[in-house]
Amino acid sequence: MATAAELDRPADTTDAFRQEAREWLEANFPQSLRGKDNAMSAVDGPTEETAEQKQWREAMGEKGWGLPTWPKEYGGGGLGRAEARVLGEEMMRIGAYNPIGGMGVMMFGPTLLEYGNEEQKQKHIPGIVRGEVRWCQGYSEPGAGSDLASLQMFAEDKGDHYLVNGQKTWTSGGQWADKCFALVRTDKSQKHAGISFLLIDMDAEGVETRPIRLISGSSPFCETFFTNVKVPKENLVGREGQGWEIGTRLLQHERNSLSGGGGSQGRMNQGEQIPFIAKKYRDVDGEGRLADSDLRTRIIKHEMDQRAFALTLRRAALEAKGNAGPSAATSVMKNVGARITQDRAELAIEIMGMQGLGWEGEGFSHDELAQTRTWLWGKAVSIYGGSSEIQNNVIAKRILGMLDHQ
Amino acid sequence: MAALNDEQVMLRDMAREWADNESPTTAFRKLRDAAPAKGFDPEAWSTVAQMGWSGVVIPEEFGGSAFGYLSLGLVVEQLGRNLAVSPLSSTAVAASAIAMGGSDAAKSEWLPKLAAGEAVATLAIDEGPIHGGKIEASAPGGKLSGTKKFVAEGDGADVFVVAATDGLYLVAKGEGVTVSTRKMADSRSHADVTFADAPAEKLGGPELTQAVVDRATAVLTSEMLGMADAAFDQTLDYLKQRVQFGQVLSTFQALQHRMAKMKTELELMRSTVEAALEAIDAGRSDVDQAVSLAKAVANDTLKLVSREMVQLHGGVGMTDEYDAGLYLKRAAVLETMWGTASYHRDRFARLNGY
Secondary structure (H helix, E strand, C coil), rough: CHHHHHCCCCCCHHHHHHHHHHHHHHHCCHHHHHCCCCCCHHCCCCCCHHHHHHHHHHHHHCCCCCCCCCCCCCCCCCCCHHHHHHHCCCHHHHCCCCCCCHHHHHHHHHHHHHHCCHHHHHHHHHHHHCCCCCCECCCEEEEEEHHHHHCEEEEEEEEEEEEEEEEEEEEEEECCCCEEEEEEEECCCCHHEEEEEEEEEECCEEEEEEECCCCCCCCCCEEEEEEEEEEEEEHEECCCCHHHHHHHHHHHHCCCCCCCCCCCCCCCCCCCHHHHHHHCCCCECCCEEEEEEEHHHHHHHHHHHHHHHHHHHHHHHHCCCCCCCCCCCCCHHHHHHHHHHHHHHHHHHHHHHHHCCCCCCCCCCCHHHHHHHHHHHHCCCCCCCCCHHHHHHHHHHHHCCCCCCE | CCCHHHHHHHHHHHHHHHHHCCCCHHHHHHHEEEEEECCCCHHHHHHHHHHHHHHHCHHHHHHCCCHHHHHHHHHHHHHCCCCCCHHHHHHHHHHHHHHHCCCCCHHHHHHHHHHHCCCCEEEEEECCCCCCCCCEEEHHHHHEEEEEEEEEEECCCCCCCCCCCEEEEEEEEECCCEEEEEEECCCEEEEEEEEEEEEEEECCCCHEEEEHHHHHHHHHHHHHHHHHHHHHHHHHHHHHHHHHHHHHHHCCCHHHHHHHHHHHHHHHHHHHHHHHHHHHCCCCHHHHHHHHHHHHHHHHHHHHHHHHHHHHHHHHHHHCCHHHHHHHHHHHHHHHHCHHHHHHHHHHHHHCCC
16 A cells, blocks of 8 residues: 555656756745745734845745646646645755745635636736735625625626625735625525625725724734725626635635645644643653643643644545545534644643733743734634534534434 | 555455444344353354454465554454454454564464464453553463453463563463453453463563554554444434434534534544554554554543443433443443553653653
8 A cells, every 4th residue: 555655755757846946946045034934824914025025925926836736827836746745845945935825825716716717817816826916805794704694795786897885894804905805695585596706806996994903912804894896797706696606615725724734734833832831831740741730631632632633634635635625524624723723722821821821011922922812813713714613514414414404 | 544555445345344244233242142152253253264354464474464454453443333243353463472572483383373263362461450550470481470350352362472571471271371251341252361380482572562562552443443433323323313302303403513523533533543553564663652642532532422322312322222332331441451541641641751
C-alpha cells in the first residue's frame, strides 16, 4: 500500500520544478520578511503594507503562485497538486509566507470558478489572484443568522439593473472591502428558491458600513446598509433563484478552510504549545510533571484531541485524493476545529491566571495581552460559518440521514 | 479509512462478509449459552485460519503472509463489529512476540502451527486487575514462577507469552501451568494462570515486553473501533424506526445532536487507531505515543457510544434480548484491558515530557 510518506514524496517529474521554484523564490522573496505572516489575513484588518510586503505580494500575484492550482487563463499558477506541494515546501524552507489571502481566495474565488460565466471569471478572478481586490460576504442579516434562508434584503428587477435595499450584518472586513458577494431575495413568494447570488461594489452609491465593536475590543465585522443601490444585471452569478445552491456551495468552501482542510496542518492556533506555557507559568513536581494533576489531565486531553484532529485532517486529505471539492464531512472538521481552538484558549488563560487576562498597559507582555484577545475572539469560531449547532444539523441530516419532523 | 491497497480492501471485505454471514451477534449468544471450555468455537477458528487471518503478521517463511498490523486491524475491526468470538487477536500478537524474540527452534515449532490455526497463543502479562501494575513473576534458570491474572483466551491457549521481571518468556501449556477460569461480564474467555517452575524460553528483555504490549493494545483498539461503529449504526437504525409522540425518534433535534457528536468522535477515533497500526508497520520510533493516543481516544469514544446505545434504546436497551447490553459489557472489559484512559494519558504525557 502507498504509505503516507510515499504519497507525500514528490514525484521525479517535480524535481525540475523544485529547482525552478527555489531559484524564483530566492530571487523574489525579500529576506526581511522571513518568518512573517500574511498581512492580508489579519483578523483586525489590513495593516499598512511596507515596501517589501507590497513587492512580495505583487511578485507572487504576477506569477500566480499565491493560488498555484488555479487556472492560468485567469492568472492562477496552473500547477498540479504535486507541484503546488513542492512550492509550499520550498516556501516553508526559506520561511516565506503566501501573501495572497482573504475571503476572495478562501470562498468566493472557488465558487465563481464553478458557477460564474466566462466574462465574470475574466473580470474578477485575476484581482483575487493578484491580491488586489478585497471581497466581503453579504450573507447574514439581523433576522437571518443561523436561519439564513429567511433573509429579506431585496433586489428588485429594474430591467437593466437591480435596485437593492436592505441590511446585512457580520460583514467581515466590510469597511475595508472593495466588493461584496451577497445573497439577496429576488422573489418574495418563495423561501429558498427566491434567493439569488449578486456581486455588489462596496463603493456604489447607497452602501454604508458601520463597524461592530466586539468583546475582544476589535471591529472585524460591520453592519452594512444598502439603500437604493443600483447593481448591473451582469453581476448576477448563475440564474435568478439559484442563489441558495451557489451560496451553500460557498459555505462548504468556507467550512473547509475554517476546519483546516484548506491546507493548514491542524494546529489551529499559532504560538506556543500549551504544555510549554504550563511549564513556564506553573509549578512542576520532583519528577518534572505539572504539579496540578487536574490541570495536567485536562492539558493532556486537549493535546490528544489536537493530535487526533491533525491525524483526521491528514486521513481526510488522503481519502479525498481524486474527489473534487469539500464534502458534508467538513462539518465534522469545522466543529472539532472550533472545539480545539476554544479549549486551547480557555486552558491558556487558566494556566496564566491573572497574567492571562490583561487588557492593556504595562505589566503584561505582548503575548499575554494577545492571549486575552485570542481567547475572546475565539468565541466566534463556533458561531461564524454556521454555528456548531447548525453543523450538527448538517451532520445529522446529510451524513446520518436523520430527517426533520414530518 | 486509511489509503488501502487492493489486498487490504479484499481482506477487509472478506472479513466483513464472513462476520455478517457466519458470525453475527446471534452466534455470540449461542456460544455464551453453550459456554465451551476453551471459550471459542473450534470450527469458526479453523475457518478463520483457513482464510489466512491467523497468519497476517507472521513471516512468510513460517507460513504467514506478513501483511502487517493495519491488515490485521482491518480483520479484527470487522469481527469486533459483530462481537465475533475468536482467539485471533491474542494468537496473532503472541506470534509476533515469538517472531521478534524467539529462537529459530521456537519459531519453527510454533509459528507454522499458529498461522495454520492448529494452536492458540496468548499474552500473560498482568498480575492484578489493572494494567500497568508491578510484575513479580521471575524465571531463574529457565523455570518461570508467578501468577498472571485475567489472561484473555487463557482457557484455550496452548502456549503463553509471559512477562517476568526481566522480560518476556515463552511457556507451553503443560508441566507447571495451571489455568483457572474467571467468569466476566463479557462472557468471553479470561483466566488466571499460575506458573510453578514451568519450563520457559526467554524471548527478550523489558523492551520486547513493551513492544509486544503496544502491538496488543493497537490491535485491541481495532476491535473497539469495530464495536463502536456497529453500536453507533445500530443505535441510528433504532432511532430511525422507533416512534414516540407520533414522530420517529430520529427527527428530534436533541437526539440528532447527540448522534452528530458521536459521529464526530468516531471520526477522530478511526484516525488514531489507523495511525497506531500504521506506525507499527512503518517501524516508527514513536509507536508508544501513537498507541497511547489511540487507546485513550478509543476508550473515551467506545465508552460514550456504548453507554449512549443503552440510553437511546430506552427500556429495551436494558433487556438481554437486545444487543445493546452485549456491547456495553464487552466495551467495559476492553476499556480496562491494556490500560485505562487515565493510564494512557499519563503515559502519553510522560513520553512528551510533561
